[in-house]
Amino acid sequence: MSDAPTTAGTPSRPGPPDTGAAAALEVRDLSWQVGGAKIVREVTFAVAPGEFVGVIGPNGAGKTSLFNLISGINPISGGRVLLAGRDITGDSIAARAKAGLGRTFQTSSLFPRLSVRENVRIAAQQQLGGNLSVVRFPRRGDRATELADQHLATVDLTKHDTAAGDLSHGDKRKLEIAMLLATDPQVILLDEPMAGVNSSDVPGLTEVIRGLHRSGSTVLMVEHHIDVVLGLADRVAVMHHGELIAIDSPDRIMANETVQSAYLGGVA
Numbered sequence: 692m693s694d695a696p697t698t699a700g701t702p703s704r705p706g707p708p709d710t711g712a713a714a715a716l717e718v719r720d721l722s723w724q725v726g727g728a729k730i731v732r733e734v735t736f737a738v739a740p741g742e743f744v745g746v747i748g749p750n751g752a753g754k755t756s757l758f759n760l761i762s763g764i765n766p767i768s769g770g771r772v773l774l775a776g777r778d779i780t781g782d783s784i785a786a787r788a789k790a791g792l793g794r795t796f797q798t799s800s801l802f803p804r805l806s807v808r809e810n811v812r813i814a815a816q817q818q819l820g821g822n823l824s825v826v827r828f829p830r831r832g833d834r835a836t837e838l839a840d841q842h843l844a845t846v847d848l849t850k851h852d853t854a855a856g857d858l859s860h861g862d863k864r865k866l867e868i869a870m871l872l873a874t875d876p877q878v879i880l881l882d883e884p885m886a887g888v889n890s891s892d893v894p895g896l897t898e899v900i901r902g903l904h905r906s907g908s909t910v911l912m913v914e915h916h917i918d919v920v921l922g923l924a925d926r927v928a929v930m931h932h933g934e935l936i937a938i939d940s941p942d943r944i945m946a947n948e949t950v951q952s953a954y955l956g957g958v959a
C-alpha cells in the first residue's frame with residue numbers, strides 16, 4: 692500500500708480493505724447529469740461489510756445527489772450500483788429498500804402526531820409484513836411493539852409516548868435511525884444526521900451511530916461535521932464538483948493536499 696497522497700481523479704483505496712468478501716455496497720462509474728450539468732461524475736468506490744465510510748465535501752459537491760443515485764431517488768445517467776454483489780441499478784426505490792438498502796434523509800421523515808413508539812412500530816410492522824395499523828394500546832407481546840422497544844433502546848430513546856413532532860432535532864434523528872433499524876437494513880445510508888441538531892445533542896447522537904457500527908452495521912454517512920466523520924469512519928470519501936477526489940483513512944484524508952485545496956477553494 693502506497694503512502695503517496697491521493698490526487699484528484701486518482702483516488703487511492705477506492706475499494707474496501709480486501710477481506711475476500713463481496714462488497715456490501717459498490718458503485719461503479721456512477722454519474723448523474725441534469726441538462727448540461729454533470730452533477731455526479733463517474734464515482735467509483737466500494738464499502739466492505741461492516742465498514743463505515745464517511746462522505747464529506749463542500750456545499751454542492753454532489754453528496755446528496757450520490758445518495759439519491761444509490762437509493763434510486765434520482766435516475767442514473769451512467770454506471771452501476773451493487774448491493775452485496777447484486778446489481779440493483781435498475782431496481783425501484785422500494786425494491787432497493789427491500790433488498791436491504793436503508794436510508795435516512797436530511798429532513799425529517801416522521802409521523803409527527805404519532806408517538807415515538809408508534810412510529811417505530813409501524814416501520815417494524817411493515818417489515819414483518821402485517822397490516823399497517825395504528826394501535827394506541829397495543830397488546831402485550833405484540834411482536835412489532837417488542838421490536839420497536841428494542842430499536843428504541845438501541846438508539847437510547849426513552850420517550851416512547853411522546854409525540855414524534857415534539858422531540859428535539861437530536862431525538863428525531865435517533866427516532867429515524869430506530870425506524871430504519873426496524874426495516875432490518877444490510878447497508879445504512881445516513882444523510883447529514885447532525886443537520887439541525889443542537890450542539891449539546893451531537894455527542895449523544897454520535898455515540899448512537901458509533902453503536903450501529905460496533906454492532907456490525909455497514910454505514911455510508913454524509914456529514915458536514917468533519918470531526919464527527921473523522922471520529923467514526925474507517926475511511927472517508929471526499930467529493931468535489933461531483934467527483935470523488937479521495938477516499939482513504941481519516942489520517943490520510945486530513946493530510947491530503949488535494950482535499951485541503953478543495954475545502955479552501957483551490958481545486959478547479
Ligand SMILES: Nc1ncnc2c1ncn2[C@@H]1O[C@H](COP(=O)(O)OP(=O)(O)OP(=O)(O)O)[C@@H](O)[C@H]1O
Pocket residue numbers: 725730748749750751752753754755756757
Ligand atoms: N434536481 C436537481 N436539478 C438540478 N440540479 C440539481 C438538482 N439537485 C441538485 N442539483 C445541483 O447539484 C449540485 C450538487 O447538489 P447536492 O445537493 O448533491 O450537493 P451536496 O454536496 O449534498 O451539498 P450540501 O452539502 O449543500 O447538501 C448542486 O449544484 C445542486 O444545485
